[in-house]
Amino acid sequence: xxxxxxxxxxxxxxxxxxxxxxxxxxxxxxxxxxxxxxxxxxxxxxxxxxxxxxxxxxxxxxxxxxxxxxxxxxxxxxxxxxxxxxxxxxxxxxxxxxxxxxxxxxxxxxxxxxxxxxxxxxxxxxxxxxxxxx
Numbered sequence: 352x353x354x355x356x357x358x359x360x361x362x363x364x365x366x367x368x369x370x371x372x373x374x375x376x377x378x379x380x381x382x383x384x385x386x387x388x389x390x391x392x393x394x395x396x397x398x399x400x401x402x403x404x405x406x407x408x409x410x411x412x413x414x415x416x417x418x419x420x421x422x423x424x425x426x427x428x429x430x431x432x433x434x435x436x437x438x439x440x441x442x443x444x445x446x447x448x449x450x451x452x453x454x455x456x457x458x459x460x461x462x463x464x465x466x467x468x469x470x471x472x473x474x475x476x477x478x479x480x481x482x483x484x485x
Contacts, residue, residue, distance in 0.1 A: 352384065
């Protein structure tokens with residue numbers, strides 16, 4: 352069981368340097384919890400790819416529908432007071448705080464590539480992709 356951030360979700364369905372790592376994580380643990388916010392963030396990722404002419408609107412619609420179907424049973428909303436406390440104490444965005452709060456509530460890791468979250472929350476934030484040097 353993990354909390355998956357939106358970029359991890361997108362990496363599973365959109366080819367990038369992190370795709371193999373994201374898919375390996377999915378194979379190892381397919382119980383990915385997410386705050387409902389993931390829908391809006393992934394919509395924006397797909398919209399950005401459409402604007403850049405790297406993805407058709409039709410394919411984005413299909414990809415998004417498949418993601419919703421696979422994740423809807425795992426959507427959970429963190430407690431608002433936990434979210435606001437994280438924002439107040441750590442100066443992170445309300446969006447990021449939702450993922451951290453959910454991971455803490457579920458007592459599981461949050462997989463992300465967000466450097467700020469990795470630095471500020473080593474208790475729960477874990478990278479899913481390591482940049483290979485050389």
